[in-house]
Amino acid sequence: MKTSSIVRQHWAALRALLVLTVILGLAYPAVIWLVAQLPGLRDKADGSIIEAGGKPVGSSLIGQSFTDRDGNPLPQYFQSRPSAAGDRYDPLATGASNLGPESIVDTADKPSLLTLVCSRSKAIGELDGVDGTRPFCTGDGVGAVLSVIGPRDAHGTVAHPIRVVSVNQPCATTPAPFLATYEGVRVECAGPGEDYGIGQIVPIRGSAPAKPAVPADAVTASGSGLDPDISTTYADLQVNRVAKARGVTSELIRQAVADNTHGRSLGFLGEPTVNVLELNVELDQKYPAKS
Known part of the structure; x- marks a missing residue:
C-alpha cells in the first residue's frame, strides 16, 4: 500500500x-x-436533593436510617423500612438479602428471613406500643420452627415423632422452647452446632392474628435496600410515638404525614406512600423534639 x-x-x-x-x-x-x-x-x-437549614441532608430518592450511633431508633423520627444494602442504606452496596420464603431455619452465621421478620416485628411492637406478634413467630422474636425426627411414611411425613427440636431457639439463649410438647413428644431447644436437617421441618403458626399490627414493609427490606418510602399504614403506626417525643398532638403529626404522602403512580399503580426523609425534615422545622 x-x-x-x-x-x-x-x-x-x-x-x-x-x-x-x-x-x-x-x-x-x-x-x-x-x-x-x-x-x-x-x-x-440534580439528584432530588433535600435541604434543611440551607444544607443538603439527603435525596428524596434514597432512604436513610434515623438511629443513634448504636443503631437504636430515635423516637422523635419516623423510621424507614429495613435495608440490606451494606451497613444499611449504603448506595455503594445496593441490593437485597436474597432470602426467600423458604428461608425459615437459622444457620450459625445468618438468621433466616423468618427470624429477621419476627425479630423486627417484635422490636417495632415494643418501640411503638403495638402488638408485634405475627404468625409463625415465637414470643422471643424468632421463627417458630420445629425439626420433627422419626420414621417417615410413604409421603415423607413423620407420623410418630421420637424427637422434636425448636431449631431457631438455642439452649444458650432461651430458658425453654416456645412449645412444650408436639404430638405428645417433649420439645427440646437446639444444641450448639447441631444439624437437625434429618428431621421434617415444621413451621408452627401459633395464636397470632392473621393480620399483624406491624405491616409487611416495616419488617422486610426492599429489593434495592434504598427505598425512601414507607406505607401509610406503617406511618400511622408511628404517629403517637413521634408526637410524644416532640411534645405535640397526634393530629398535628398526622397532618404532616398527609402533607408528605404521595398518591399512586399514574393514579392507579401501587399504593400511596410516605417519603420518610421529607416528613422528618418538615417535623424538625415545625416541631423540634423536646430536649
Whole structure:
C-alpha cells in the first residue's frame, strides 16, 4: 500500500474521531444538560436533593436510617423500612438479602428471613406500643420452627415423632422452647452446632392474628435496600410515638404525614406512600423534639 493511501486513511479516521468527539462528547452532553435544567426537571436531574437549614441532608430518592450511633431508633423520627444494602442504606452496596420464603431455619452465621421478620416485628411492637406478634413467630422474636425426627411414611411425613427440636431457639439463649410438647413428644431447644436437617421441618403458626399490627414493609427490606418510602399504614403506626417525643398532638403529626404522602403512580399503580426523609425534615422545622 502506498504511503499516500495510508496517510489519507489515517487523516479520514482522525477527522471522524474529531467530529464524533465534538458531537457525542461535547454537544450531546451539553444539550442533555440544558434540557435537564428546564422547569420541572432540574430538581430530578440534580439528584432530588433535600435541604434543611440551607444544607443538603439527603435525596428524596434514597432512604436513610434515623438511629443513634448504636443503631437504636430515635423516637422523635419516623423510621424507614429495613435495608440490606451494606451497613444499611449504603448506595455503594445496593441490593437485597436474597432470602426467600423458604428461608425459615437459622444457620450459625445468618438468621433466616423468618427470624429477621419476627425479630423486627417484635422490636417495632415494643418501640411503638403495638402488638408485634405475627404468625409463625415465637414470643422471643424468632421463627417458630420445629425439626420433627422419626420414621417417615410413604409421603415423607413423620407420623410418630421420637424427637422434636425448636431449631431457631438455642439452649444458650432461651430458658425453654416456645412449645412444650408436639404430638405428645417433649420439645427440646437446639444444641450448639447441631444439624437437625434429618428431621421434617415444621413451621408452627401459633395464636397470632392473621393480620399483624406491624405491616409487611416495616419488617422486610426492599429489593434495592434504598427505598425512601414507607406505607401509610406503617406511618400511622408511628404517629403517637413521634408526637410524644416532640411534645405535640397526634393530629398535628398526622397532618404532616398527609402533607408528605404521595398518591399512586399514574393514579392507579401501587399504593400511596410516605417519603420518610421529607416528613422528618418538615417535623424538625415545625416541631423540634423536646430536649
